Amino acid sequence: ENGLLEDVNTSFTSACPRQYAAQLIYNTIFAHTVTLRDGEYTNMNLLGTDKLETVGEKYMSMKKWVGTFEGNEDVCGLDTGLIRVYGTPDGKDVAKANADFKFSKLDLSYIGEEVSVLYKDATGGTANKPDKKDTIYGVYVTGETKVYNITKDDLQSQKDAGTVRFGDKNYDVAKIAKDDEYINYNYGAKKDTAAAAMTADQVADDMISKLKATSADTVKFICNDDGDIVKAYVVESKLARVTAVNSEKVSINNGVGTIKFEDNDIYDGVKKDDIVVVTTLYNTKATNSAAKSTVVKAATVEGKLTSFKGTSKVSIDGTSYDIAMLEGTDVDSDFENTFKDQIGETYTLYTIGGIVYAAKQTSEGTKNYAIVEDTNGSQTIDSGFDPLEVKILKADGSEGKFVVHKDSTSQGTTKLKTSDVKTGVLIKYSNVSDNKIKITEVQGSMALNKDTTVYVKDTKSFNNKVAASDAVVFVNKTNAYGKPGDFYAYTIRNLNDIKAKSGASVASILDDNKVVAAYVELTTKPSGSTADTVYGIVSKENGTVKDGDTTYTSYTVDVDTNTQKTVLIEGDSDTTLKEGYLVSFDEASDKVYSASDITIYLKNENTDYHKPSTMAAIDEYDEKGQIVSYWDKTNDIGDKAKLITKAVDDDVKIIYVSAEDDKAADNNGAIEYDGVKGTKNAYIVFEDNNSTKNVVAIFVDVDGNITK
Structure with a gap:
């Protein structure tokens, strides 16, 4: 009769399961005490106007506060660790107030819902209301607040005034007063409040116009005591x-x-x-x-594009996905804003809650760029017995012969002419079938009027335009400009500087003002690079080697006693390097370099070749303090007043060599110069060869004389 057995569904003929024992204790705390009056037990006071104290109130000094969870310190701007509940003592029908108190275990997902706070008043606090001085026993969601948790995508078109619709049902919306908050975004990041009193229809219309969208953003509708929606909490990502x-x-x-x-x-x-x-x-x-x-x-979906409907729906491997939006190249240079002409290509879709927000084509030859190597010379496009056929080199390095589709264009909607397609022309295309392509863009080349560094690795730019991360460059290695030679495809960002001579042809295709495909004529293959600069000593001149049809001069560079790098320079009589040279280079994936790719710091003589980087006698190397002190002039060695001190890079490379034996050596612990010999024992390398910058590498001769 006093609620002790509420939600307790067990028999007491045996031991009580602990979940029901806990429920019994909880029910007892809130059970009103009884008294014997006129021969009967009652839980009402003498006047019959209110119930007697609960067990918790009488024997534990426990009190209850019931109200709406308004948020935590971040939402409500409170002191650290506080939350706010807007309510009354025991939920009584009196003026409501904010109660701010310490509690960290209530999840923000319950914001806007009714909770019950069990607390004990502390001396010096506010009586009959929980505050930061009180002991808080717990905060419990009562379940009395009706809420609807949906996404923006679940909202449907309105059918009746003053309602919102989702799940094929209409839900009434309440009218609100001036200054009432009716939409809260990301827990207080932004709020919509009524500038004046709003009717139910006005509130509903505004909610629909602002929230209905193809989107995974969550919406939590809060209802009032009448079951009408009065507020929306929205979380946007x-x-x-x-x-x-x-x-x-x-x-x-x-x-x-x-x-x-x-x-x-x-x-x-x-x-x-x-x-x-x-x-x-x-x-x-x-x-x-x-x-x-x-x-x-971000979650992803990968597979082949099987169909699409504009930018509202897309199907991958037969499974359809709604599209919220297609983020553009300002987010990622590889993002696509259309699926046009790409059926059958492989894509990665980036999703939130199963809804697509971006797409990236990932099939081989991403973006389908190619260079025309040759044509059959036909004057008709995909018609008659002799259609135009092209031999192309794709971005993935594969070659193929294809018939050109009749709907091909040179730029946008401009119909392709046979004269547009010739050797050395860049194209963008889509696959129509195994032996047919549709050309969608054509870019002819122009001849340089002077020697030009067409690709600058440091700025990642081709012809003064930044290259996309996966931009392809097609190289025609030829003995005569304007004539077809051997064609190659490279990821341009994997290459060192590309220097082209006057008269060489170049071309590029831009997407969002970035180079996505380029073409250049060269007399030698370009040299490639990886991320790290290699420092070492030339330990061997290997002579002439052949790779395919190309002849190279081969060298071995020791990085340390366990690591050797091969350097190939085109030609059979190159003399760029000699055993004992101290060098650096950006490592090429194909090991092929031009002479200009190699920095020579020191040859086999007492001469600096790369000032201000310098030979030096190191007085002290402080690894922890990241400084090195040295003399760079022989006559200054030993004079502390003439010491030069420089900062070293976090990732400074120390290369131990035997200058006398022309090879790498083991670290013998002697990085400082030999005071008896009084000779320069090291070579100091500055970042960007600029003495105002950090030291990035130090060659150390283990015998104390770097000049041998």
């Missing part, structure tokens, strides 16, 4: 790309900015160029001190 990562911070594009690990929830292993989903709470700017962002790696 967006797709972005990681542009930089260090030990403390992550930089993310698409309006996010640079945020700290310690202040945000960022997944382990995040790295540059990851595509991520960012949800920023409490403030519209992720970089604001009040904001907190959750960053997770």
Whole structure:
């Protein structure tokens, strides 16, 4: 009769399961005490106007506060660790007030719902209302608030005034008063409040216009005591790309900015160029001190494009997906904004909640660029007995012969002419069948009027335009400009500087003002690079070697006693390097270099070849303090007043060599010069060969004389 057995569904003929024992204790705390009056037990006071104290109130000094969970310190701008519940003592029908108190275990997903707070008043606090001085026994969701959890995508077109519709049902919306908040975005980052009293129809219309969308953003509708929707809590997320990562911070594009690990929830292993989903709470700017962002790696779907409907639906391997939007190249240079002419190609879709937000074509020869190597000379396109046929080299390095489709265009809607297609022309195409392609773009070449570095590795630019990360460059290695030779395809970012002579033809195709495909005529193959600069000593001149039809002069460079690198320079009589030379180069994936790719610091003589990098006698190398002190003039050695001290790079490379034996040597612990010999024992290399910058490498001769 006093509610002790509420939600207790067990027999008491044996031991009581602990979940029901706990429920009994909970029910007892809230059970009103009884008294014997006129021969009967009653839980009402003498006047019959209210119930007697509960067991918790009488014997534990426990009190109850019932109200709406308004949010935590971040949502409500409270002191650290506080939450806010807007309510009354025991939920009584009296004036409501905000109760701010310490509690950390209530999840924000319950915002807007009715909760019950069990607490004990402390001396010096506010009586009959929980505050930060009180003992809080617990906060419990009562389940009395009706809520609807949906996504923006679930909202349907309105059928009746004053309602919102989802799940094929109409739900009534309440009217609101002036200054009432009716939409809350990302827990207080932004709010919509009524500038004046709004009718139910006005509130419903505004909610639909602002929230109905193809989107995975979540919407939580809160209902009043009458069951009418009175408020919406919306959590919005967006797709972005990681542009930089260090030990403390992550930089993310698409309006996010640079945020700290310690202040945000960022997944382990995040790295540059990851595509991520960012949800920023409490403030519209992720970089604001009040904001907190959750960053997770975006979910993906991979497979072949089987169909699409504009930019509203796409089917991958027969499974259809709704499209919220297609983020553009400002987020990632490889993102596509259309699926036109790409049926059958392989894609990666980036999704949030199963809805597509970006797409990237990943099939071989991404973006389907190619160079025309030859044609059959036909004057008709895909008609008659002699259609135009082209031999092309694709971006993936494969070759093929294809008939040109009749609907091909040279630029946009301009119909392709046979004269547009000739050797050395860049094309963009789509596959129509195994032996037919549709050309969608053509770019002819132009001859240089002077010697030009057409690709600059440091700026990643081809003909003064930045190259996309996967941009392809087609090279016609020829003995006579304007004539077909051997064609090659490279990822341009994997190459060193490309220097072309006057008269050589070049061309490029741009997408979003970035080079995505390029063409150049060269008399030698370009040299490739990887990310790291190699420092070492030339230990062997290997002579002439042949790779396919190309002849090279081969050298071996010792990086250390266990690591050797092969350097191939085109030609059978190259004399660029000699045993004992101290050198560096950006490592090429194919081991092929031009002479200009190799930096020579020191030959077999007492002469500096790459000033201001210099031979030196090292007085002290402080690894922990990251400084090196040395003399760069022989006559100064030993004079402390003439010491030069420089900062060294975090990743400085120390290369131990035997200058006398022309090979790498083991570290003998003697990085400082020999005071008895008084000779220069090392070679100091500055970043960008600029003495105002850090030291990035130090060659050390283990015998104390780097000049041998």
